Amino acid sequence: MSRPQADDGFNPKPGQPEEVAPGVRRILAPNPSPMTFRGTNTYLVGTTALAVIDPGPDSDQHLEALLSALTPGQSVSHILVSHSHMDHSPLAARLAQETGAPILAFGTAEAGRSAIMTELADQGLVGGGEGIDRAFTCDQTLVDGEIIRGAGWQLEALHTPGHIGNHLCFAFGDLLFSGDHVMGWASSLVSPPDGDLTDFMASCHRLRLRNWACFLPGHGAPVQAPQERLDWLLAHRRQREASILAHLESAPATAPELAAAIYRETAPALLPAAERNVLAHLIDLFQQGHVAPLTSLHAKATFRRGR
Numbered sequence: 001m002s003r004p005q006a007d008d009g010f011n012p013k014p015g016q017p018e019e020v021a022p023g024v025r026r027i028l029a030p031n032p033s034p035m036t037f038r039g040t041n042t043y044l045v046g047t048t049a050l051a052v053i054d055p056g057p058d059s060d061q062h063l064e065a066l067l068s069a070l071t072p073g074q075s076v077s078h079i080l081v082s083h084s085h086m087d088h089s090p091l092a093a094r095l096a097q098e099t100g101a102p103i104l105a106f107g108t109a110e111a112g113r114s115a116i117m118t119e120l121a122d123q124g125l126v127g128g129g130e131g132i133d134r135a136f137t138c139d140q141t142l143v144d145g146e147i148i149r150g151a152g153w154q155l156e157a158l159h160t161p162g163h164i165g166n167h168l169c170f171a172f173g174d175l176l177f178s179g180d181h182v183m184g185w186a187s188s189l190v191s192p193p194d195g196d197l198t199d200f201m202a203s204c205h206r207l208r209l210r211n212w213a214c215f216l217p218g219h220g221a222p223v224q225a226p227q228e229r230l231d232w233l234l235a236h237r238r239q240r241e242a243s244i245l246a247h248l249e250s251a252p253a254t255a256p257e258l259a260a261a262i263y264r265e266t267a268p269a270l271l272p273a274a275e276r277n278v279l280a281h282l283i284d285l286f287q288q289g290h291v292a293p294l295t296s297l298h299a300k301a302t303f304r305r306g307r
């Protein structure tokens with residue numbers, strides 16, 4: 001599902017703060033898996049009153065690590081959450097309780113969902129819902145372009161739906177905390193109805209318009225050539241789209257059939273995610289009028305070429 005990047009050597013010790021840029025420390029959470037790579041990256045921004053970006057999964061060990069990273073005189077003034085997935089947001093509530101800092105995010109798990117995905121979700125047609133933190137709430141909702149000012153730092157919230165409707169990236173000068181939207185080690189899971197491929201592509205195009213020095217992702221190593229990575233992601237998705245259309249040219253097929261045919265070198269553990277990505281493409285292509293379900297639109301529907 002992903003072309004291996006330079007992340008092969010990325011293996012930080014969980015719980016150990018590491019400076020990754022001036023005024024930015026990264027602490028790896030102890031939750032490695034095929035979907036989270038080495039685990040979730042939590043970032044601390046600032047030197048006195050800090051922003052914590054993506055507290056991570058509900059883990060005593062990680063909460064302890066985050067609190068231990070505060071040196072004398074340091075406190076947490078803001079807790080920022082890129083999106084409400086179980087590996088990013090659940091620890092926010094406990095960290096808020098411990099530090100008194102407010103939680104800032106785009107909104108609950110369904111915030112920012114596109115019109116078609118809202119419709120499909122309401123009709124229960126596309127399954128999905130992997131890893132959603134349904135209990136997530138925040139103290140303050142952020143809108144696109146909003147500036148968050150702290151002690152000696154400021155961050156800009158950028159609404160980047162696609163992986164999930166409530167996904168935010170945070171700009172810190174020419175650094176971008178890119179969450180699960182852009183990572184070096186894998187392309188993002190886009191699983192309807194939380195994920196929307198049309199939105200994902202638009203969010204990538206939008207980030208491409210700015211000049212970035214580096215992306216600090218939710219999983220894996222810093223992305224040192226972010227423009228190239230965005231170009232690769234966009235090209236990769238267009239290539240997938242072309243493969244899907246080519247397969248449907250010869251015969252109608254379902255998302256699982258297409259995934260099996262297209263993702264030939266994908267590890268079995270990642271095939272369900274590949275099927276979800278294919279479904280996201282099919283819905284996107286359906287909206288553009290390039291494919292249509294034989295009967296009605298649902299997760300296992302058979303799709304054909306044409307309107």
Ligand SMILES: [Zn+2]
Binds near residue numbers: 083085163180
């Ligand atoms: Zn995620």
